[in-house]
């Protein structure tokens with residue numbers, strides 16, 4: 001435990017950390033990786049395929065496992081428990097977030113406002129939307145949900161969403177009408193072909209006898225400015241008509257305006273809700289949920305370490321726990337120790353490295369790690385803002401003192417800029433920085449963590 005404490009203290013100092021941080025790289029890869037065992041050295045000539053040694057799929061896709069051991073069962077359940085590639089859709093697997101949920105419910109129910117939920121990738125927006133939808137449906141809201149893509153068109157997305165709203169909720173239609181009985185939807189009342197926000201809000205303004213939540217996820221992926229403007233107009237019209245329809249928009253962003261654009265006329269009608277990073281208690285409960293789901297046990301004192309390593313990101317918590325669990329299972333164990341977390345860092349470094357652009361990866365490899373990468377760790381933590389931009393405020397928050405902040409700034413201004421790893425924005429009173437590769441901050445972060453683990457191990461073995 002003292003080893004652990006020293007390690008934590010060394011990395012993270014003792015300062016309280018601000019709530020902003022960005023995390024993992026763009027792609028979610030399933031870390032469920034198995035390497036083929038090394039081929040034995042052989043004399044020249046063709047090597048026979050050693051079918052015995054090929055890695056195997058281990059989880060039966062149908063039926064029950066023939067292998068009934070606890071290990072096999074745990075492996076099967078691990079996917080539910082910690083898979084980092086998918087959002088949580090079930091309440092039993094959803095950890096924490098009670099305050100955000102309470103806040104959202106209050107905004108929707110009491111203030112009848114539209115909501116924008118924003119925050120970094122992997123912070124849990126999509127999962128939260130699933131649970132929110134579930135809770136709302138329980139209270140008789142009708143919830144429809146859409147995911148935006150770069151090429152989404154306003155009319156196409158909304159036509160699809162309206163297919164899930166029965167026509168009987170229109171004032172002009174009664175539940176016994178033929179149309180209603182035939183299962184028609186609101187989409188059948190839209191103009192054919194393209195339509196605009198005005199036409200859509202006229203239709204939605206006729207809704208009665210229910211409340212409708214329209215969830216639009218991954219809103220940041222939209223490239224069409226026209227789409228965003230249409231949504232702003234829709235929000236304005238729905239508010240003016242006091243229609244029982246509310247929009248919940250979720251996306252990667254540092255603030256509300258970046259996501260929906262600065263349109264003064266809708267400011268009153270939209271409330272921004274930032275996704276906070278996980279507290280230590282929430283990390284603990286996420287781990288516990290995974291333990292219960294899989295039968296795997298984590299040493300009690302590992303919560304602090306996982307919390308620190310994850311930077312408060314549920315994606316990272318799950319990734320760390322997922323790797324650590326696989327490592328233990330491969331060795332036939334159901335209990336996770338610090339060593340498994342250390343080993344999982346090796347895999348995470350490899351994965352993060354693979355996600356970098358080739359040239360970035362080369363330059364990253366060439367970076368020097370003075371003092372076990374202490375300065376790089378300050379920079380990578382500072383860069384973990386929702387949109388990746390950071391400056392002196394963020395550096396200050398993670399540096400031990402002013403001297404360290406100055407040294408970190410010098411590292412950014414000199415080496416990192418020279419290597420082409422950093423973009424600078426000098427239009428404001430103070431320079432702002434961003435890693436040009438989105439995966440870089442995360443890569444540095446796990447790499448430094450691994451380095452420090454290694455250094456600690458070395459020091460410890462020397463002592464012994």
Ligand SMILES: Nc1ncnc2c1ncn2[C@@H]1O[C@H](COP(=O)(O)OP(=O)(O)O)[C@@H](O)[C@H]1O
Nearest residue numbers: 084087088094095122123124125126127314315
């Ligand atoms: N409250 C939570 N409890 C448990 N796991 C969570 C929670 N929130 C997010 N996760 C996990 O974190 C990862 C990222 O979540 P996701 O909802 O996809 O984030 P975002 O939409 O912000 O990118 C997923 O693996 C998801 O299962």
Ligand SMILES: [Mg+2]
Nearest residue numbers: 125126127218
């Ligand atoms: Mg998402």
